[in-house]
Amino acid sequence: MVYSKNSINPENYLYMNQIIEVIKLSKLFGANKAVADASFSVKEGICFGLLGPNGAGKSTTMEIVEDIIAASSGEILYKGQPRSTSFREEIGIQFQHTSLLNFLTVAETLLSFHKLYQEPEDLQALIERCDLSPILKRRNDQLSGGQLQRLMLALALVNRPRLVFLDEPSTGLDPQSRRNLWDIVRQIKEEGKTIIMTTHSMEEAEYLCDEVAIMDMGSIIAWDTPTRLIQAHCQGNSILLPESAFKMNLDTLPFTWKRRDKTIVLETAHIHEGLNKLLHLDIDLTDMAIHSSNLEDVFLCLTGKGLRD
Amino acid sequence: MNFKRMWAMFTARNHEFFRDRAAFGWNFAFPFLIIVGFGLIFGGKEHQQFKVGLFTNTPQIQGTKSTVPLAFQQGKYLQFIDFSSQAEGEEKLQHLKIDLLLDSHSPEHHYWINDSSPNGYITEQIFLASLIKDRDKLARKQIVKGVQIRYIDWLFPGILGMNMMFSALWGVGYVVVRYRKNGALKRLKATPLTPLEYLSAQMLSRIFLIMFTIFVVWIGSNLIFHFQVHGSYGALALIFFLGGLSLCSMGLVLAARGTSEEFTSGILNFISWPMMFLSEVWFSLEGSPAWIQGFSKIFPLTHLLTGARKIMNDGATLADVQGECLVLIATTLICLVIAARLFSWNE
Numbered sequence: 001m002v003y004s005k006n007s008i009n010p011e012n013y014l015y016m017n018q019i020i021e022v023i024k025l026s027k028l029f030g031a032n033k034a035v036a037d038a039s040f041s042v043k044e045g046i047c048f049g050l051l052g053p054n055g056a057g058k059s060t061t062m063e064i065v066e067d068i069i070a071a072s073s074g075e076i077l078y079k080g081q082p083r084s085t086s087f088r089e090e091i092g093i094q095f096q097h098t099s100l101l102n103f104l105t106v107a108e109t110l111l112s113f114h115k116l117y118q119e120p121e122d123l124q125a126l127i128e129r130c131d132l133s134p135i136l137k138r139r140n141d142q143l144s145g146g147q148l149q150r151l152m153l154a155l156a157l158v159n160r161p162r163l164v165f166l167d168e169p170s171t172g173l174d175p176q177s178r179r180n181l182w183d184i185v186r187q188i189k190e191e192g193k194t195i196i197m198t199t200h201s202m203e204e205a206e207y208l209c210d211e212v213a214i215m216d217m218g219s220i221i222a223w224d225t226p227t228r229l230i231q232a233h234c235q236g237n238s239i240l241l242p243e244s245a246f247k248m249n250l251d252t253l254p255f256t257w258k259r260r261d262k263t264i265v266l267e268t269a270h271i272h273e274g275l276n277k278l279l280h281l282d283i284d285l286t287d288m289a290i291h292s293s294n295l296e297d298v299f300l301c302l303t304g305k306g307l308r309d
Numbered sequence: 310m311n312f313k314r315m316w317a318m319f320t321a322r323n324h325e326f327f328r329d330r331a332a333f334g335w336n337f338a339f340p341f342l343i344i345v346g347f348g349l350i351f352g353g354k355e356h357q358q359f360k361v362g363l364f365t366n367t368p369q370i371q372g373t374k375s376t377v378p379l380a381f382q383q384g385k386y387l388q389f390i391d392f393s394s395q396a397e398g399e400e401k402l403q404h405l406k407i408d409l410l411l412d413s414h415s416p417e418h419h420y421w422i423n424d425s426s427p428n429g430y431i432t433e434q435i436f437l438a439s440l441i442k443d444r445d446k447l448a449r450k451q452i453v454k455g456v457q458i459r460y461i462d463w464l465f466p467g468i469l470g471m472n473m474m475f476s477a478l479w480g481v482g483y484v485v486v487r488y489r490k491n492g493a494l495k496r497l498k499a500t501p502l503t504p505l506e507y508l509s510a511q512m513l514s515r516i517f518l519i520m521f522t523i524f525v526v527w528i529g530s531n532l533i534f535h536f537q538v539h540g541s542y543g544a545l546a547l548i549f550f551l552g553g554l555s556l557c558s559m560g561l562v563l564a565a566r567g568t569s570e571e572f573t574s575g576i577l578n579f580i581s582w583p584m585m586f587l588s589e590v591w592f593s594l595e596g597s598p599a600w601i602q603g604f605s606k607i608f609p610l611t612h613l614l615t616g617a618r619k620i621m622n623d624g625a626t627l628a629d630v631q632g633e634c635l636v637l638i639a640t641t642l643i644c645l646v647i648a649a650r651l652f653s654w655n656e
Contacts, residue, residue, distance in 0.1 A: 066499065068498055068655065069655070088499065088500060095495060097492050098496045099488075099492045099496070101321055101324075101493060102325070104324055104325060111317075112318070112320070113500065117500070118501075139328075159500075
């Protein structure tokens with residue numbers, strides 16, 4: 001399923017149980033092409049991650065799929081059909097940037113949104129799931145970042161959505177809040193709901209997502225499961241040792257290697273084999289560290305290390 | 310139209326308004342302070358608008374008789390201000406702070422005016438007329454019959470209407486633009502709520518708050534000024550309700566698009582200030598050029614105040630103000646349709 005941006009043929013990637021199909025989506029803001037012929041599909045019941053550096057077009061793509069902004073061209077299908085008026089009854093959205101009525105309490109906010117839907121979630125269950133009981137009487141403008149994110153997530157779930165959009169849900173959260181959020185997202189997925197999320201956190205994507213699409217410059221440049229993306233783009237592992245551990249000429253080492261400050265990074269396809277070679281060379285492994293390739297390596301490999309706006 | 314969703318937005322907006330203590334308090338304090346202020350300024354001497362400065366060059370000797378004609382001293386709508394010197398009085402006259410300066414002990418009735426002042430000219434005529442003996446016999450006078458209306462009775466509907474206008478335009482127009490800018494509307498767009506439901510809820514919430522404000526301000530002000538209402542209170546409430554709807558729907562048109570609070574603020578000022586001055590909030594347009602009177606008819610506030618004053622001051626019935634009511638209803642419907650058509654949640 002891995003492909004480069006030059007070889008996208010969306011028709012090859014359509015599945016029978018897709019809940020969302022994005023076909024050759026483009027969005028222009030003046031002369032700036034924020035999304036350029038992006039195509040992907042999302043299977044029902046999975047957590048789908050949209051990754052990419054700043055300005056890659058993730059949030060714009062999300063908002064077009066959510067029907068918040070209009071596309072310049074392309075097509076979005078929901079359950080194989082163009083989105084109808086019932087679409088908003090069946091989706092839940094947690095926006096990256098949004099606001100609520102400041103002077104309302106958490107309870108009043110939940111109740112207001114609860115009344116907007118035909119078949120809403122049981123409020124008490126929602127309050128317990130998102131751990132909102134202690135802050136129900138608190139005003140929205142008095143919430144901490146983590147509390148506000150939990151409320152936003154509760155609002156995204158208030159209508160028992162079939163499809164949940166989470167736009168960078170853990171941005172600005174402390175580790176405890178982030179873990180708590182991840183647990184909730186996993187529970188949602190276990191209930192069979194589909195999740196489409198954007199994130200900057202590769203750890204989050206690896207932990208939560210069944211499939212990820214990597215965007216850059218408005219295009220989808222890779223799309224697969226995290227494991228297969230790692231296998232395809234960053235094979236092997238690295239063994240890290242201090243330079244002082246080596247008593248020989250480094251050019252004689254039976255490894256591809258590079259120097260990073262005072263650390264020598266040795267590339268090896270198989271950790272066991274690499275360690276055996278080092279032991280055979282009688283190298284001191286006391287300060288050794290092993291790095292397995294992860295999604296971040298894939299991300300950096302595909303999008304480069306240059307800074308983005 | 311889903312009334313459950315509309316009700317949810319209606320109650321949410323009301324909660325927010327009542328919790329915002331500063332805005333809430335100001336909505337009552339503003340009209341009340343203006344009414345009390347004007348009441349104090351005009352209390353008992355409502356049209357005392359010509360100011361006469363008095364000084365004397367004669368050394369002050371006890372018992373010296375003033376040469377100011379008695380008829381002038383007792384004249385209506387004249388206020389006399391004493392100055393210690395001619396120079397001080399002339400300085401005030403130059404700057405139009407007074408309308409006429411008079412030497413109070415001059416047998417020749419020496420006086421000064423600023424010939425660029427219309428009030429000065431009128432005051433001069435009053436002064437000269439007061440010098441004519443038996444002037445009451447020179448013409449035949451008749452006093453109009455009917456109930457006299459105090460300026461405060463005429464002004465009161467204007468102040469209420471002005472407060473409604475600001476509350477409707479800013480409380481709807483400005484607030485919706487702020488919601489759009491901070492993303493609150495975008496969050497609502499993600500729900501099944503429709504623009505018409507949202508806008509109707511905003512309008513009804515504001516009209517509820519406006520009517521509540523009018524009721525409280527009326528009760529409070531009436532305790533002090535005892536306003537006279539010659540028509541029915543029901544008709545008066547209806548015309549205020551229709552006027553409020555019309556002004557709120559106008560606010561919704563202004564709020565239909567845009568994310569710049571500064572720009573919206575400019576537009577609101579551009580509309581509200583001419584509306585305030587041309588809708589006879591403070592003064593009547595009687596005698597002004599016909600085109601100004603015609604132009605003032607484009608403002609809903611003009612029709613609201615015309616209807617309210619007819620009911621309050623002239624005892625008009627609903628049938629008498631049906632024209633004003635129809636204009637207000639039509640304005641409301643037109644603006645609401647335009648607002649719903651133009652409305653964008655996030656642009």
